[in-house]
Amino acid sequence: MYIIGIDIGKNHHEASIVSPEGKQIGHSLRFATTHKGADSLRKMYIRQTKNDSIDSFLIAEVIRFGQFTTTSMADENILAMRQLCRYRDSVISSRTEIKLRISTIMEQIFPEYEKQFSSLWLSTSMGILEKYLTPENIENAPIDELFEIIKDKSHNKLTMKKAISIREAASDTFGIKIAQDAFSFQLKQLIDRMNFLDKQIEALDCQILEYYEKFDCYLHTIPGIGMIAAATILAEIGDINRFKSSSALVAFAGIDPTVRQSGEFSSTHNHMSKRGSPYLRHAIFLAATTCSFHNSPLNAYYKKKREQGKHHLTATGAVARKLTTVIYAVLRDGKPYEPKSFC
Structure with missing residues (x-):
C-alpha cells in the first residue's frame, strides 16, 4: 500500500508518496489550495520541484508506522x-x-x-x-x-x-x-x-x-462560570469523549504543571505547561479567579492553598486544575453541577 503524506500550508500544500518499504517515490508535489490543485493531486501527477518537502515525507512515514491519531471535524454549531x-x-x-x-x-x-x-x-x-x-x-x-x-x-x-x-x-x-x-x-x-x-x-x-442554548449543557451551573464563559469552554472543548480522563483535559487546557528533572534533581517550582488552547485556559482561569474569592466550594480550597504558603497565582492555578476536573465531570455526565468539598 502506497501512502501519501500532505504538509498543509496557507497558499499551497506539499505531498510526498512513500512505498510500503518506506522509499519516497519521485519528488514531492506542490499543489494549490484550490479544487484545481486538489484535482492535480488526485490524478497523481508527479513533477520535479527544486525544493522537496521533508515535512510531507515525514507525515507519510508516521502514517506508515501507524503512529497517528484521527481528527474529526467539529460539530457545525x-x-x-x-x-x-x-x-x-x-x-x-x-x-x-x-x-x-x-x-x-x-x-x-x-x-x-x-x-x-x-x-x-x-x-x-x-x-x-x-x-x-x-x-x-x-x-x-x-x-x-x-x-x-x-x-x-x-x-x-x-x-x-x-x-x-x-x-x-x-x-x-x-x-x-x-x-x-x-x-x-x-x-x-x-x-x-x-x-x-x-x-x-x-x-x-x-x-x-x-x-449555547442549542446544547444540553450544564457548565453554567458551576459556581464561577457564567453563560458566556460556559459557551467559550464548551466551544473550545467540543466533544468531551475526545478526552480519556480529566487529566487529559487539564493537559489540553495547558494548566498541567511542567516537570523539570535531571538525574536525582526534581524541581519544586514548576510552571504551567501552557499547551493546548489559550482561549480555554483564559476562560478557566477567569472562572477560577471568581471561584477563589466568592461563595464556592473552591473558595475553601483556595484558602487552604494560601494557608500552606502558596502564592496567590499558584493557589489560583490549583483552583483552575480542580475546576477543570469539575468541568470534565459535568460534560461527561451531562448533568448539573453537584456541590462537593475539595479540601
Whole structure:
C-alpha cells in the first residue's frame, strides 16, 4: 500500500508518496489550495520541484508506522460558537486597549478625576466625560446641569455634594492645561470607539447564547462560570469523549504543571505547561479567579492553598486544575453541577 503524506500550508500544500518499504517515490508535489490543485493531486501527477518537502515525507512515514491519531471535524454549531467566542475575545482586547488609552489621557489632563469614583468606567463617570471631556469644560459647566447628569447616571444615588466635589477638583487640577483641544478630540474618538465596541460585545453575547442554548449543557451551573464563559469552554472543548480522563483535559487546557528533572534533581517550582488552547485556559482561569474569592466550594480550597504558603497565582492555578476536573465531570455526565468539598 502506497501512502501519501500532505504538509498543509496557507497558499499551497506539499505531498510526498512513500512505498510500503518506506522509499519516497519521485519528488514531492506542490499543489494549490484550490479544487484545481486538489484535482492535480488526485490524478497523481508527479513533477520535479527544486525544493522537496521533508515535512510531507515525514507525515507519510508516521502514517506508515501507524503512529497517528484521527481528527474529526467539529460539530457545525460548536465551530460557529468557537468562532464567535474567539472573535469576542479579540473585541474585548481592543476595548481594553482603548480603556488604557483613555486612562492615560485622564492621568495627564485631570489626574484627580478618577479619585472621585470607585472606578473610572462607572456610568456616572463616563456620562460626565462624554459630555464635557476636559476639566476646563467641567469647571465652566452650570452646576445644575452637571448634577442632572450625575443624578441620572447614578439613579439618584449621588447628591449635589458629588457635583460640587467634581467641579472643585476640575478647577484645582494639577493636570496639563495646554493643548486641550487635541486631548478633547482624542478622548471623544476613543470614547466613541469604546461605546461602539460595547454594542458589538452585546450583540456577540446574544449570538453566542443562541448557539449555547442549542446544547444540553450544564457548565453554567458551576459556581464561577457564567453563560458566556460556559459557551467559550464548551466551544473550545467540543466533544468531551475526545478526552480519556480529566487529566487529559487539564493537559489540553495547558494548566498541567511542567516537570523539570535531571538525574536525582526534581524541581519544586514548576510552571504551567501552557499547551493546548489559550482561549480555554483564559476562560478557566477567569472562572477560577471568581471561584477563589466568592461563595464556592473552591473558595475553601483556595484558602487552604494560601494557608500552606502558596502564592496567590499558584493557589489560583490549583483552583483552575480542580475546576477543570469539575468541568470534565459535568460534560461527561451531562448533568448539573453537584456541590462537593475539595479540601
